[in-house]
Amino acid sequence: MKYVTTFIALLLVYLLLAGFVWSEVILGSIVSVVLTMILVKRLNFKIDAKFPIKLLKFLFVYIPVFVWKLILANIDVARRVLSPKIPLNPGIVKVKTELKGDLGKLTLANSITLTPGTLSIDVEDDYIFVHAIDVKGKTEVENQANISGPFEKILGGIFE
Amino acid sequence: MEWLNYVVFSLMGLGILFTVIRFVLGPKLSDRVVSLDTFNMIVIGVIAILALVFESSLYLDIAIVYAVLAFLETVVFARYLEGKDNGNS
Amino acid sequence: MEIASYVFLIIGGLFFLLGGLGVLRMPDTFNRIQAGTKATTLGAFSTMIGVGFAAAASGNWDWISKVIIIIIFIVISNPVGSSAIAKATYNSKNIPDNLVQDDLKSRGESK
Incomplete structure (x- = not known):
């Protein structure tokens, strides 16, 4: 759950900065996956159904x-x-x-x-x-x- | 409506002029840091309007990077100020 | 659309002018920080909204995302930066002598 949230937040920021083009979506997903793997151990937040x-x-x-x-x-x-x-x-x-x-x-x-x-x-x-x-x-x-x-x-x- | 750009630019230029006067006068170092912070914010506004005048969205990227650097600059100056003893000059 | 954008841009310019004037005319450092931060935050907010309206009027819809990012970043980072300056000003013993109450002083002694 935490992985998915971090990934979506990073991808959203990337797309807001770069504009919505399909090649940018692919590149942004790759960058976001790598950053998620690095960052997720250091982030400290909880997320729930509310x-x-x-x-x-x-x-x-x-x-x-x-x-x-x-x-x-x-x-x-x-x-x-x-x-x-x-x-x-x-x-x-x-x-x-x-x-x-x-x-x-x-x-x-x-x-x-x-x-x-x-x-x-x-x-x-x-x-x-x-x-x-x-x-x-x-x-x-x-x-x-x-x-x-x-x-x-x-x-x-x-x-x- | 183009001439309104000049009105906006002159308002911002007067603001920049006042912050520079405070930067030169400022009795203490912290006053100078405050005026520098205000100066940076006004420059971000000027860059954003330049993007409108030249109709190029590259200037907005410049504004983003300038905002990040201005924040870093403020925090670093604040750290420096904290080490000083009496903030004189 | 264009008229709305110019209204927002002129409001932003006025508040930037007010921020500069506040930094120049306020009597001590903490008041200068207050005037500068508030006026320039609303000034940048309003200017960016004006730029967004003008971009939408001329059909550049991809500017709006960048404008939103700048607004979010400024509204978060500007108060944090001014708070850092205020804390540094306090810690460098540069305190104006017209304070009627000072709760931070007792904190330093209890530690």
């Missing part, structure tokens, strides 16, 4: 929210850049995450970086250190609700 549902959730629930937050973040940046009189209140806060697994943490950290006013600096065990332009909450729980709340809920259903 994968298509998770993929659909990722595409149709996570990505629209992500793009919307990205646009909001840019409007926020534009406001701050064009009128520097807005008071700054920066700080580095610690946010706890429930997600296990590296891929989930990577996605959460990227999402935090691209949401309004926050920048993830470092990940350690279950904590993400976040630089926020404007620290609003007083306690850790309030900060967590402000910064990672909406993404944590969505990603929790996708990455366990």
